[in-house]
Amino acid sequence: MIRIAPSILSADFARLGEDIDRCTGADLIHVDVMDGHFVPNITIGPPVVASLKKHTSVPLDVHLMIANPQQYVEAFAAAGADIITLHAESDVHLHRAIHQVKALGRQVGVSLNPATPLCMIEEVLPDLDMVLIMSVNPGFGGQKFIDASLDKIRRLRAMISATGKDISIEVDGGVTMDNIAQIHRAGADTFVAGSAIFSTPDYGHTINALRQQCR
Numbered sequence: 784m785i786r787i788a789p790s791i792l793s794a795d796f797a798r799l800g801e802d803i804d805r806c807t808g809a810d811l812i813h814v815d816v817m818d819g820h821f822v823p824n825i826t827i828g829p830p831v832v833a834s835l836k837k838h839t840s841v842p843l844d845v846h847l848m849i850a851n852p853q854q855y856v857e858a859f860a861a862a863g864a865d866i867i868t869l870h871a872e873s874d875v876h877l878h879r880a881i882h883q884v885k886a887l888g889r890q891v892g893v894s895l896n897p898a899t900p901l902c903m904i905e906e907v908l909p910d911l912d913m914v915l916i917m918s919v920n921p922g923f924g925g926q927k928f929i930d931a932s933l934d935k936i937r938r939l940r941a942m943i944s945a946t947g948k949d950i951s952i953e954v955d956g957g958v959t960m961d962n963i964a965q966i967h968r969a970g971a972d973t974f975v976a977g978s979a980i981f982s983t984p985d986y987g988h989t990i991n992a993l994r995q996q997c998r
């Protein structure tokens with residue numbers, strides 16, 4: 784299954800609802816939460832997620848790029864996050880944080896920065912619904928895809944196969960019409976795209992075209 788997740792980081796924040804409505808065919812809405820500590824940028828918090836939840840039936844894929852995620856997981860779950868992804872680098876008690884999300888009945892993902900090795904999640908991999916491979920250094924949209932991510936995705940796909948579980952690989956950062964097929968072949972199934980969608984006039988058409996590249 785291929786999932787396309789438009790990242791609202793590249794949307795017009797004064798017209799979020801309208802921009803999401805224009806994302807016809809989106810499988811998930813990717814919501815980038817940044818705190819100015821874990822990453823050098825500040826975006827949005829639970830109130831915006833709650834408003835989005837009221838506005839759309841598309842599942843919300845909430846990517847937490849924040850310090851102390853355990854402090855905020857409950858608020859994001861209450862706001863209506865369907866998938867909550869934490870960064871492995873942001874919590875030394877990652878196992879506890881993962882199980883906090885699961886106990887709230889939400890799907891859980893763990894994200895790895897470009898410099899973080901896959902072995903960081905070896906022990907918790909069977910507990911996860913999704914692994915999010917950052918293919919740029921998080922903080923900003925519109926950056927260039929780091930090519931070394933492809934081999935990391937291939938190795939992660941092999942690790943997941945060894946668990947025998949159905950765990951998604953999401954890729955975030957620099958995904959475009961030109962590289963999505965290659966990323967898919969490496970083993971990813973869920974694709975975040977910000978600038979590649981919101982810089983085009985017809986978001987629905989672009990989402991469909993991105994999906995077609997993976998066939």
Ligand code: DX5
Nearest residue numbers: 790921922924925957977978
């Ligand atoms: C980066 C964010 C991404 C970002 C991707 O820190 O996590 O979700 O919006 O934007 P593009 O697709 O433009 O690289």
Ligand code: ZN
Nearest residue numbers: 815846955975
């Ligand atoms: Zn993201």
